[in-house]
Amino acid sequence: MAVDRSRLPALGTEPSFSFPDIRRQTLRNGLRAWTVEHREVPVISAMLLVPVGAAADPADRHGLAAITGDLLDEGCGDLDALALHDALARIGAQLDTEVGSDATLLAVTGLERFAPRAFEILAEMAIRPRLEEREFTRVRDLRLNRLIQLRDMPPALAERAYIRLLYGTHPYGHLPIGSEESLRASTVEDVRGFHAWAYDPRRATVIAAGDAPHARLMSLIEQAFGSWAPSGTTDAVTAVNIGAPPQTPQTRLQLIHRAGAAQSELRIGHVSVPRSSPDYHALVVLNLVLGGQFVSRINMNLREDKGLTYGARTSFDFRRGSGPFGLQASVQSDATAAAVRESLYELRAIRGERPVTRQELELGRAAVTRGYPRNFETADQVGRAAAQLALYDLPDDYFTTFVPKVLSLTEADITSAAANHIHPDRLAAVIVGDRDTIGASLEDVGLGSVSEVIPA
Amino acid sequence: MPALNIAYTRHTLPNGLDILIHEDHNCPIVAVNIWYHVGSKNEKPGRTGFAHLFEHLMFEGSQHYDKGYFQPLQEAGGSLNGSTNADRTNYWEVVPTNALDLALWMESDRMGYLLPALTAAKFQNQLEVVLNERRQNYENRPYGFAGMAILSTMYPPDHPYHWLTIGSADDLRASTLEEVHAFFKTYYRPRNASLALAGDVDTDRALALVEDYFGELESGDPPPPVEFSAPPPLTSEIRLILEDRIELPRVYLAFHSPGLFQPDDAELDLVADVLSGGKTSRLYRSLVYEQRVATEVAASQNSREIGSFFQIVATAAPGRTLSEVERAITGEMSKLLAEGPTQDEMDRCMAQAEAHFVFRLQTVGGFGGKSDQLNAYNVFLNEPGFFDHDLARYKQATPASLRAAANRWLTAGRVVLSIVPRGRREMALTGSQPVTVS
Numbered sequence: 001m002a003v004d005r006s007r008l009p010a011l012g013t014e015p016s017f018s019f020p021d022i023r024r025q026t027l028r029n030g031l032r033a034w035t036v037e038h039r040e041v042p043v044i045s046a047m048l049l050v051p052v053g054a055a056a057d058p059a060d061r062h063g064l065a066a067i068t069g070d071l072l073d074e075g076c077g078d079l080d081a082l083a084l085h086d087a088l089a090r091i092g093a094q095l096d097t098e099v100g101s102d103a104t105l106l107a108v109t110g111l112e113r114f115a116p117r118a119f120e121i122l123a124e125m126a127i128r129p130r131l132e133e134r135e136f137t138r139v140r141d142l143r144l145n146r147l148i149q150l151r152d153m154p155p156a157l158a159e160r161a162y163i164r165l166l167y168g169t170h171p172y173g174h175l176p177i178g179s180e181e182s183l184r185a186s187t188v189e190d191v192r193g194f195h196a197w198a199y200d201p202r203r204a205t206v207i208a209a210g211d212a213p214h215a216r217l218m219s220l221i222e223q224a225f226g227s228w229a230p231s232g233t234t235d236a237v238t239a240v241n242i243g244a245p246p247q248t249p250q251t252r253l254q255l256i257h258r259a260g261a262a263q264s265e266l267r268i269g270h271v272s273v274p275r276s277s278p279d280y281h282a283l284v285v286l287n288l289v290l291g292g293q294f295v296s297r298i299n300m301n302l303r304e305d306k307g308l309t310y311g312a313r314t315s316f317d318f319r320r321g322s323g324p325f326g327l328q329a330s331v332q333s334d335a336t337a338a339a340v341r342e343s344l345y346e347l348r349a350i351r352g353e354r355p356v357t358r359q360e361l362e363l364g365r366a367a368v369t370r371g372y373p374r375n376f377e378t379a380d381q382v383g384r385a386a387a388q389l390a391l392y393d394l395p396d397d398y399f400t401t402f403v404p405k406v407l408s409l410t411e412a413d414i415t416s417a418a419a420n421h422i423h424p425d426r427l428a429a430v431i432v433g434d435r436d437t438i439g440a441s442l443e444d445v446g447l448g449s450v451s452e453v454i455p456a
Numbered sequence: 457m458p459a460l461n462i463a464y465t466r467h468t469l470p471n472g473l474d475i476l477i478h479e480d481h482n483c484p485i486v487a488v489n490i491w492y493h494v495g496s497k498n499e500k501p502g503r504t505g506f507a508h509l510f511e512h513l514m515f516e517g518s519q520h521y522d523k524g525y526f527q528p529l530q531e532a533g534g535s536l537n538g539s540t541n542a543d544r545t546n547y548w549e550v551v552p553t554n555a556l557d558l559a560l561w562m563e564s565d566r567m568g569y570l571l572p573a574l575t576a577a578k579f580q581n582q583l584e585v586v587l588n589e590r591r592q593n594y595e596n597r598p599y600g601f602a603g604m605a606i607l608s609t610m611y612p613p614d615h616p617y618h619w620l621t622i623g624s625a626d627d628l629r630a631s632t633l634e635e636v637h638a639f640f641k642t643y644y645r646p647r648n649a650s651l652a653l654a655g656d657v658d659t660d661r662a663l664a665l666v667e668d669y670f671g672e673l674e675s676g677d678p679p680p681p682v683e684f685s686a687p688p689p690l691t692s693e694i695r696l697i698l699e700d701r702i703e704l705p706r707v708y709l710a711f712h713s714p715g716l717f718q719p720d721d722a723e724l725d726l727v728a729d730v731l732s733g734g735k736t737s738r739l740y741r742s743l744v745y746e747q748r749v750a751t752e753v754a755a756s757q758n759s760r761e762i763g764s765f766f767q768i769v770a771t772a773a774p775g776r777t778l779s780e781v782e783r784a785i786t787g788e789m790s791k792l793l794a795e796g797p798t799q800d801e802m803d804r805c806m807a808q809a810e811a812h813f814v815f816r817l818q819t820v821g822g823f824g825g826k827s828d829q830l831n832a833y834n835v836f837l838n839e840p841g842f843f844d845h846d847l848a849r850y851k852q853a854t855p856a857s858l859r860a861a862a863n864r865w866l867t868a869g870r871v872v873l874s875i876v877p878r879g880r881r882e883m884a885l886t887g888s889q890p891v892t893v894s
Contacts, residue, residue, distance in 0.1 A: 003668055005520035005569075008528055009561050012554035015484030015656070040482040041818050082745070085735040089804045092811025111811055138748070145751035145773060148703050152598040258701075262595035263588065294526040304524065307584025310592050330592045363531045370533020370552050373483050378818040 017373040019399035022386050023214045027221075029228050030202035035217035036209040036386055038379045042112040044210030045383040046122050046220070049390050050104045052198040054178075055171035055321065056240045061186050063143065063178020066099040068194045070139055072106065073097065075130035076121075084121070093118050099176045102240075102320045103391050104198075109380050112211045115220055119208075123224035126199055136188040147180050154265035154330065154432040157256055157455055162267035162430040165254055166324055170245045201228045205390040209383035242321035245271045252428045253447035256455055257435040263309075264336040264433030268343055269326030270426040275318040275392045281405045282417035283316050288364035289356055289414060290314050290346065291327060295363065297346050298327060306342070308335045320392065325422070333434055337441035340429065344446055348424045355415040364414070369403045460813055460843045462826060465659055466834075471675040472647025475666050476830045476840050478654040480820050486655030486662075487821020488559040489548040490567075491831040493650075494643035496623065497542045497616030497682055497762065505586070505623015506631055508540040510639055512582040514547065518562075519569035525562060532558055539823065540621055543761040544835060546828065550821040553656045557665060563651070564669035567644060571637055579633050587629075590622050598702045599875050602769075604893040605698050606710045609871050610765060611687045617763065625894070645676035650834045654820040654827035684762060687712065690869030697888035699878045704751065706771040707778045707885065708873040709785065713766040713865045716759040716836060722849035723861035724757040724766055729805045730797045730858070731755040731768065731788070736804070738788045739768070749776045749784050761836060766866060778874050778885050789866065796859025809850045813843070 023035045057064045073095060074081040088095055093110030106125065110118045150156040160175050167173030178186075206225055208217035248270075277283065284292075291298035291314025302312040312329035327347070331339040350356065356364075376382050389398055429447055431438070442450045464478040496507050515525045515538070529536050534551035549559045594600040603620050611618040651670070653662050690712060714720045731739045732755040743750040753770040770781050797805075819825035833842035873891070874884035881890075 003561070003564075003672065005561075005565065008521060009557040011532055011552075011558065015553050017484050040480075041814060043814060043818060082736050082741065086804065089734050089736060090807050092807040092809075094811070094815070109815070111814060138745070141748070141773070142744070142751060145704065145771075148774065149598070149751075149771075152702050154596060262591040265596075293530055295524065295530055300524075303585055304581065307581045308588065310585060310589040330588075330596070332588055332591060363527065366531045366533060370555075371530075371535065372533070373552065374485055374533070374535060374550055377483050377485070377820070380818075 014370065019376060019385070020382060022389070022396070023218065025218060027201070027226055029226070029230060031225055031228060032205040032390065033218060033221040033225070034205060034207045034386055034390070035214045035221070036207065036382050037212070037214060037217070038209055038382050039211050042211050043109060043379050044112050044115045044118070044208065044212060045107060045109040045379040046119050047207040047209070047383045047387055048106045048122060048126050049205045049207070049387045050199055051102065051203055051391055052240055053100045053103045054174065054176035055101045055242055056198065057171070057174070057178065059169065060182060061190055062174045062182040063176070064186055064190055064194050065104060065198070066176040066178065067140060067143060067183070067186065068191050068198070069097050069099040069104045069106070070143070071131055071136060071191060072125040072129045074135040074139060075132060076124040077128045079124070080130070081135055087117070087121055091117050101172055101176065105387060107380065107383065115212070116223070119220045119224035123228070127228050129195065131188060131192050131195060133188045136191060140183055140186065143177060144180055144183055147177065147183070151455065154258065154261070158265040158267050158430050158432045161254055161256060161453065161455060162326065163324060165249050165251065165428050165430060166269070166271050167245050171242050172245060172319070172321065172323065196231050200231045201225070202230050205387070207383045207386050207390070209386065210379035245322050247271065248426045249428045251451045253442060253450050254430045255435060255439065255442065255450050255452045256430065256432040257452060258432055259434055261333060261432070261434045263330045264333055264431050264438060266329050266331060266339065266343070266429065266431055267326050268340070268347070268427055268429040269324055270423055270428060271322050272316050272325035272421060274320060274322050279417050279421065280318065282409055282413050283421060284368060285361070285364040285406060285409055286414050286417045286421070287314055287316055288367055289360045290350055293367060297350065298343065301342055301346060302329060302331065302339055308332055308339050312343070333437045336431065336433055336438040337445050340442070340445045344424070344427065347422055347427065350415070351419045351422055352415060356411050356418070358411055361409070361411045361414055365406050365409060369406050372403060460817070460847055461841055462817065462843060464830060464840060465663070466840055467663060469646065469667065469671055471671070471673055472645070473670050474650040474834055475663065476650065476652040476834060477657065477659045477662050478652070478826055478830060479657060479659060480654055480826070481656050484553050484656050485550055485820065486553050486556050486653060486657050487548060487550045487825060487827040488556070488563060489546065489652045489654070489821055489827035489831055490563055491650045491835045492545045492644060493648050493835050494545055494679070495541050495543045496619065496621040498643065499616070499619070499623070501613060502627060503631055503635065504619040504627045505621070506627070506635065506639065507545060508621050508623065509583065509586050509628060509631065510636060511538050511540045511545050512586055513574060513578065513636065514538065514566050514570065516578045516582065517573045518565040519572040520565050521562060522573040525566070528558060529555070529562065534559065535822070537823070542617060542621055546831065548821055548828065556657060556662065560665055560669045564673065567646065567649065567670070568673040570640055570644065574633070574636060576633055579636060583628060587625060590625060594622060599700060599706055601698060601700065601893045602708055602873060602875060605696055605873055605891045606708060606871050608893065609694055609696060609891065610690065610710060610712065615684050615687050616682055617760070641676070643679050645679070646670060646673050647675050648679050650831045652827040652830040654825065654830065682762065687763065690871065692868060694871045695885055695888040696871065696873045696891040697881060697884040698873060698875045698891055698893070699881065700875050702875065702877055704771050704774065705778050705874060705876045705883045706769065707781055709768040710871045710873070711766045711866050711869065713757060713764040715763050716761055720861040720864060721757065721759055721764065723853050723858050724865060725759070726805050726809070726850065726853055727792070727858050727862050727866070728755040728757050728766070729808065730792070730801050733805065733808065738792065739770070739785065742788050743770060743781065743784045747784055748773055749780045778883065782872070782885060793859070793862050793866070796855045799855055802853070802855055806850065810847065813847050
């Protein structure tokens with residue numbers, strides 16, 4: 001057959017897909033136990049979600065949630081730190097510990113035949129970590145060293161300054177790793193206290209996803225976590241209090257000097273809305289049009305049209321509280337002011353001056369809806385997807401309603417989401433670059449005068 | 457333990473294109489993955505970085521679809537990317553099954569008809585993008601020049617591993633549109649490519665589609681072989697120093713090692729695991745956990761087609777010196793060279809190796825999924841179903857074979873690079889000579 005190259009081939013009938021069934025139980029100790037079957041490869045993921053993260057750090061102990069999470073695998077129950085890692089290695093299991101602003105997630109992924117041992121180790125880490133003084137000191141020193149190294153990494157410098165500029169002393173105003181000062185002030189007693197408060201079965205969720213029937217997955221959870229006793233004597237756990245963040249920063253353009261920098265690292269944006277926003281689906285599509293994928297406006301402008309960067313993107317960081325919205329790019333130094341101007345133009349224009357077109361809408365909607373099944377290929381991905389439901393209190397039918405909700409959006413919905421949720425008068429920027437090359441050119445980009453800061 | 461092999465069929469079109477198809481009906485998606493057997497080792501001195509720059513141009517449109525390649529594929533719900541290394545260039549899409557036609561149409565159009573759409577403006581734009589990629593990932597990144605300093609010392613200037621795939625900025629600027637044409641005609645030929653499909657497809661129907669789209673492309677001449685002579689062995693230690701904008705000094709130890717799939721390659725991969733895989737590994741335990749002279753340590757066998765390098769990297773903890781770090785590494789290495797690993801360590805490494813093989817079978821595409829792996833085995837070994845044999849290389853290893861491999865490769869001849877804060881040359885290991893890279 002001769003190929004018709006006069007046009008791209010049409011897409012065939014869309015394949016159907018549904019998210020696997022999540023079975024939910026609450027154990028007697030209050031723990032939510034969820035199971036998801038995923039029967040392709042003999043792998044099972046065990047995940048513990050504790051909805052407490054860096055936003056719960058005390059004001060003078062930034063980094064406490066993260067170092068607590070990091071210490072769980074430094075010895076638990078009968079196992080010291082090395083014995084614990086030896087045990088994981090012997091079953092080929094992979095441990096990931098992630099501490100974000102809102103949550104701590106521990107995930108152990110391994111071969112199905114070793115699942116009981118993997119669940120047992122995960123439970124020991126969560127319930128009976130040793131939290132010993134000497135391990136605490138060692139891990140804290142490693143984190144202090146990491147902070148020293150981050151001083152030379154432009155993306156890390158920019159990120160830290162950016163959230164500080166947006167949030168100030170609000171719980172979202174610091175990185176999970178904390179600061180040198182706060183880590184030095186922390187003690188192992190702080191960690192023990194934090195663990196006792198945060199790691200409570202009544203607020204946690206354990207998810208088992210992978211190659212076994214629901215009943216077996218559920219019994220793996222019950223056997224490992226059934227005896228986890230609630231901490232303390234209170235009747236209920238206290239929620240993490242995330243208040244309203246500041247709306248407009250005093251300073252709108254911060255510069256961190258990096259002599260001779262080959263590029264400038266940019267962050268531009270403002271505080272946005274929580275994950276629970278009714279406009280969530282519209283914002284997901286808006287972001288795809290604006291800067292969420294390769295063909296988005298920002299990347300096409302800065303990279304594919306002007307060649308100023310290897311890539312530029314935007315993101316809404318949806319959280320339980322109001323997370324940040326921002327544009328990020330690393331641009332060649334001599335074009336910094338031009339890149340900022342173009343970015344500000346794109347952020348403004350999509351609100352009405354250059355509204356979302358039919359084609360952009362369809363592209364954005366299609367990218368998320370047609371691409372939806374790609375997110376659920378592995379046991380780990382399926383487990384993490386379920387964890388999102390638990391963390392953000394999303395309804396049980398969330399996965400089945402996602403695609404129809406996105407498909408119901410119109411161009412007007414997206415442009416109005418832009419008008420309501422992108423605020424040009426509140427935009428603030430952080431630039432890590434060479435003051436002598438770029439400083440003067442930044443004065444008239446439209447963000448007021450440049451305020452140079454020295455990173456803490 | 458379960459069989460690791462995956463079922464696949466293999467066909468070769470009359471024009472020389474290899475086609476590998478694997479059915480996986482887990483998810484309604486399909487991975488389309490193409491490897492061209494060309495990388496930065498096919499470049500010539502003076503034009504380094506060219507293969508990677510070329511890869512960028514493959515996304516900018518072809519004769520019958522003269523626009524960016526991302527838009528239609530992202531609109532179909534696909535993800536896509538490409539990458540270049542010393543030995544090969546790959547391109548992949550993971551798309552819903554109803555977009556298989558689209559992905560094959562586009563891949564075949566750029567394989568057959570790229571040049572009519574290639575303009576000087578696109579070339580200039582992607583040159584700027586690549587120069588920015590280089591600034592972002594090498595020039596503006598702490599320790600970013602380490603690889604250049606090490607490889608340019610280990611390999612003589614005319615050896616194809618002398619330079620990094622990103623190339624030199626001057627070479628990139630000197631390249632021309634005419635050279636792009638010549639490169640395409642030489643290397644981007646069906647006979648120099650391998651196409652793997654993995655996912656929710658019917659093999660017969662998918663094969664018929666591939667034949668339709670790719671069968672019409674001309675085979676072309678076989679590309680010229682890569683010319684090189686074996687690098688002179690490092691008979692002694694070469695000590696180098698590089699200053700960078702960093703706070704914690706770091707030391708790199710690099711050794712020549714056998715090429716991908718050659719004898720001792722798997723053994724050295726396991727040696728790397730014994731040394732730095734996880735917290736119970738020898739170097740982590742000794743340098744980071746017990747002595748605390750280093751804040752991080754990593755060992756790796758960097759396997760490549762015509763010769764590999766084994767590398768150990770460690771960053772000094774504040775207040776500790778690189779000579780303390782080196783002494784600690786040397787101590788552990790001497791013990792390993794003398795005694796080999798224990799059976800207990802081997803058991804642990806084997807459990808991890810097996811799990812990692814299984815983990816790799818979880819995805820159909822992208823970097824490292826089943827389609828990518830089928831192509832790797834096909835391009836480098838002409839044996840797409842090498843999965844079981846690959847794992848067998850590891851299973852055959854013994855404490856004695858690891859010890860023997862380490863003694864063959866990880867001894868006197870090595871490059872030792874100290875990276876120190878600017879203006880602090882005294883922090884380098886003694887006897888180090890400055891090395892220039894840019």
